[in-house]
């Protein structure tokens with residue numbers, strides 16, 4: 001037999017095996033009989049040929065029977081790594097039930113336990129994400145090139161990477177390499193919420209050590225066992241990773257996630273103008289909270305003029321400062337305020353109290369901009385003292401300390417305001433500054449509320465009316481922002497694109513949601529909402545002259561004014577175009593299993 005034929009046959013065998021074993025292509029019990037025969041799966045699979053719906057039903061029964069959220073997380077992780085299509089069918093259809101498992105709060109527990117649950121998340125050979133440690137410095141490019149989450153037949157060039165160094169995972173602190181759960185969770189929302197093809201997502205954890213003693217002393221800890229490296233090593237290593245990534249994947253969008261605040265601000269400042277990237281905790285959170293704030297401001301407009309708000313941030317890290325900066329844009333753009341006047345509407349509090357210029361300590365760089373100088377030498381330490389001084393209309397918690405908006409604080413906010421705006425945004429749920437129930441009870445049900453992790457609805461005792469809390473989480477922004485950027489391909493993510501994402505999100509509520517005083521759209525509608533957010537990002541990048549995708553340019557340019565106003569037929573057409581680009585687990589064209597079998601004539 002000629003060599004080519006032998007090779008040809010070997011190729012067939014290996015491609016057939018890779019279909020049967022591919023977490024992406026295999027359909028498990030939904031594999032049709034003809035394909036089973038071709039793949040030699042008859043006898044390996046039980047005889048029944050099921051539909052995706054039947055598989056989903058069984059998986060849901062198994063999922064719901066799990067006794068803890070962590071077990072549910074592990075079950076879903078296994079499903080994702082063995083049957084991609086079934087996993088995403090379930091996550092997309094049941095997002096309200098699944099989001100708290102694959103994302104906050106359970107992803108927080110999973111990160112805390114990551115080194116303990118690790119081998120049970122994926123079958124051998126299926127990676128959960130890309131690990132790059134400081135020891136890999138000489139080989140970064142090679143490691144990145146060889147990383148294949150699926151067999152090479154279904155590997156595609158990644159379009160979006162979420163990268164963390166595990167140093168500030170949610171409000172849980174430095175978790176080192178255990179932080180891998182976060183890039184994985186974020187990218188699952190990219191797929192479920194914005195229809196990015198799962199094969200085009202790249203979760204990355206860089207390991208530069210950890211200062212978490214518990215991890216360092218844990219016999220099962222999976223990261224390198226040493227203290228975090230100094231900045232002299234940190235910045236060159238991150239730079240080398242980014243260079244290697246972009247040399248292998250030049251169009252890759254990079255989302256920085258859960259870096260400690262100082263590094264988060266520095267990395268953003270260093271790369272925002274020369275790399276296709278954004279920081280989710282600073283810009284994504286800024287945009288999502290701006291959006292909720294815009295809707296909250298509308299709700300209280302008859303009592304408080306928008307420019308008369310007094311906004312108190314409890315927590316002055318990457319998220320607090322990121323949100324505060326984003327809010328300034330709203331006052332400047334929508335209300336014509338000068339930067340100085342807008343800045344006067346914001347007060348920051350950190351562990352030492354109100355952030356002022358003359359507090360006597362050396363302020364971290366990112367706090368200096370908002371430090372107050374109108375305090376006439378007075379300093380305020382406790383939150384209550386600051387509240388008495390500022391008399392805030394809005395209280396925003398981003399301090400990672402659960403329960404600090406206690407009964408007294410909430411009551412006082414209720415006394416000061418007809419409808420106090422209270423956003424306990426820290427994650428996961430145990431770190432939320434207050435619960436929805438406490439906020440309702442202590443303000444006579446008058447609070448305007450959004451939290452980072454979703455709380456259950458509250459039933460008003462007197463009326464029996466059900467009140468739904470808002471979820472102010474960047475998950476409403478990053479999927480749409482990323483999708484829009486991937487489609488338009490601007491050179492960089494700009495402030496205007498971020499602002500457009502926030503304002504499109506604020507406008508995305510249905511009449512029914514507006515009537516119910518929602519601040520954010522229902523999570524079940526996330527794909528539609530992400531399409532609107534993505535379209536707004538696309539239009540802005542075309543208007544800025546930054547979009548490099550010719551198809552997008554020709555589609556948008558001729559209808560630019562209508563698209564910029566986000567109304568009318570042309571805008572709707574663009575949103576539909578974006579929706580049609582979304583990956584869907586039921587789209588057979590994307591699962592070439594049968595076609596490959598047929599072509600292989602085996």
Ligand SMILES: NC(=O)c1ccc[n+]([C@@H]2O[C@H](COP(=O)([O-])OP(=O)(O)OC[C@H]3O[C@@H](n4cnc5c(N)ncnc54)[C@H](O)[C@@H]3O)[C@@H](O)[C@H]2O)c1
Nearest residue numbers: 170171261315316317318319350351399426427452473474
């Ligand atoms: N809802 C969302 O979408 C979202 C997005 C990003 C971050 N977050 C959450 O925000 C929190 C903060 O993130 P970060 O990156 O800004 O973290 P960070 O650690 O950099 O900042 C925390 C800030 O809170 C202050 N602080 C801590 N304890 C305090 C206390 N008891 N009293 C007063 N101030 C206190 C610190 O001084 C610091 O300024 C985290 O819990 C994170 O999960 C939520």
Ligand SMILES: O=C(O)C[C@H](O)C(=O)O
Nearest residue numbers: 104170258281427473474
């Ligand atoms: O991950 C989240 O749920 C939101 C945010 O990015 C965070 O760091 O808390």
Ligand SMILES: [Mg+2]
Nearest residue numbers: 257258280281
């Ligand atoms: Mg984050």
